[in-house]
Amino acid sequence: MKVSFAKRVMIQDFQGEFVKKMLKSATSPDLIPFSGGIPNPISFPVEEMEKAAEAVLEKNGVLALQYSTAQGYLPLREFIAKRYEKKGTHVTAEDILITNGSQQALDIIAATLTDPQDDILVEDPSYLAALQTFHLYFPNIHTVELEQDGANIQELQSILKKHNPKFFYMIPDFQNPTGLTYTLEKREKVAQALKGTDTFLVEDSPYGELRFKGKQQPCLHSFLGEQCIMVGSFSKTISPGMRLGWILCTHKELREKMVEYKQLVDMHTNIFGQMILSEYLAHNDYDKHIEKIKELYRHQAETMIREMKAHFPSSVSYTDPEGGMFIWVTLPEGMTSIQLTQRAEKAGVLIAAGDPFYETKRNVRTFRLNYSNSSDEVIVKGIRILADEIRKMQEEK
Numbered sequence: 001m002k003v004s005f006a007k008r009v010m011i012q013d014f015q016g017e018f019v020k021k022m023l024k025s026a027t028s029p030d031l032i033p034f035s036g037g038i039p040n041p042i043s044f045p046v047e048e049m050e051k052a053a054e055a056v057l058e059k060n061g062v063l064a065l066q067y068s069t070a071q072g073y074l075p076l077r078e079f080i081a082k083r084y085e086k087k088g089t090h091v092t093a094e095d096i097l098i099t100n101g102s103q104q105a106l107d108i109i110a111a112t113l114t115d116p117q118d119d120i121l122v123e124d125p126s127y128l129a130a131l132q133t134f135h136l137y138f139p140n141i142h143t144v145e146l147e148q149d150g151a152n153i154q155e156l157q158s159i160l161k162k163h164n165p166k167f168f169y170m171i172p173d174f175q176n177p178t179g180l181t182y183t184l185e186k187r188e189k190v191a192q193a194l195k196g197t198d199t200f201l202v203e204d205s206p207y208g209e210l211r212f213k214g215k216q217q218p219c220l221h222s223f224l225g226e227q228c229i230m231v232g233s234f235s236k237t238i239s240p241g242m243r244l245g246w247i248l249c250t251h252k253e254l255r256e257k258m259v260e261y262k263q264l265v266d267m268h269t270n271i272f273g274q275m276i277l278s279e280y281l282a283h284n285d286y287d288k289h290i291e292k293i294k295e296l297y298r299h300q301a302e303t304m305i306r307e308m309k310a311h312f313p314s315s316v317s318y319t320d321p322e323g324g325m326f327i328w329v330t331l332p333e334g335m336t337s338i339q340l341t342q343r344a345e346k347a348g349v350l351i352a353a354g355d356p357f358y359e360t361k362r363n364v365r366t367f368r369l370n371y372s373n374s375s376d377e378v379i380v381k382g383i384r385i386l387a388d389e390i391r392k393m394q395e396e397k
């Protein structure tokens with residue numbers, strides 16, 4: 001039988017192959033896993049979650065196992081709203097839609113706003129799985145260069161003027177893949193550029209809570225209000241397996257459409273999981289839990305940077321993240337990260353070549369390193385292997 005697939009599942013080959021390779025790091029115990037984006041299991045509060053699950057079934061079993069409403073469990077939405085409130089963003093539980101991870105949040109936003117050939121804008125490079133999700137809706141994807149301190153403002157202004165994109169998708173804190181963070185000045189400039197346009201800003205910040213150095217920066221919503229849709233997640237602070245994220249949207253009409261859309265695609269996010277998480281958050285110190293993760297990631301990032309400084313040739317440059325899980329490395333002229341990825345894998349180290357993180361650039365010199373799920377020994381060993389491979393590539397040139 002011949003299957004005639006829909007175009008949307010046939011256009012993803014290039015990036016799909018890369019994702020498959022990256023996920024390999026979760027299942028290949030013999031290879032050093034610098035390619036993935038996997039949280040350290042230190043963030044999984046297994047025993048506390050067991051207690052929370054028991055309490056939910058005992059106190060509220062029928063509600064937990066019944067169908068529920070599309071917008072999500074009210075106490076969980078209240079918790080999220082209060083957390084924003086504490087940081088000075090005035091929102092209510094009504095502004096929040098619980099999603100099946102923030103990945104679904106990105107899909108709901110794109111589905112609600114994008115028709116084929118509509119213009120949208122992303123950072124270059126950007127989060128690979130966001131690019132893949134946006135492609136499902138056949139938009140014209142424009143890119144704005146991501147500089148050390150945030151998006152290139154002149155380019156941003158020019159694209160906004162010329163193409164009036166439906167939204168600008170950006171990751172202001174410890175970006176995936178680069179680890180870069182927007183400065184306050186860049187945040188203000190981005191907001192100024194967007195003000196008065198019909199372009200929504202999609203502010204995706206799954207790593208925002210994981211700042212281990214530097215100064216906390218205001219969210220873009222604080223400058224743009226309802227023009228900014230915020231996306232958040234519990235994946236990097238509690239559990240990616242629970243698949244719990246959210247959309248914060250103070251634009252009432254848009255939020256209502258997204259809630260309607262959510263109902264169409266999956267009725268609602270798993271209510272049992274939402275109730276367990278909410279119970280966990282009500283009876284445990286979330287800030288203290290996050291402190292533990294930050295301390296660990298700070299140490300791992302410092303170890304990786306120290307090793308890179310000591311062993312990588314000086315012609316290799318890299319970012320120095322203030323939080324999150326990633327470092328972005330640039331190889332010297334004349335080398336490609338795909339070559340290094342292949343050689344490194346043979347030598348026992350998985351890295352994420354930069355290519356699929358760019359909408360169009362190929363054979364790039366950049367690649368992503370993840371430190372969150374490796375011990376000191378593994379980081380030391382893996383960086384030395386990479387350094388050896390880079391030197392060999394230099395010698396062979």
Ligand SMILES: Cc1ncc(COP(=O)(O)O)c(C=O)c1O
Nearest residue numbers: 037101102103127176233235245
């Ligand atoms: C920038 C960014 N957004 C969204 C996600 C999706 O995360 P989740 O669906 O687990 O919340 C990720 C995952 O790595 C990410 O890096």
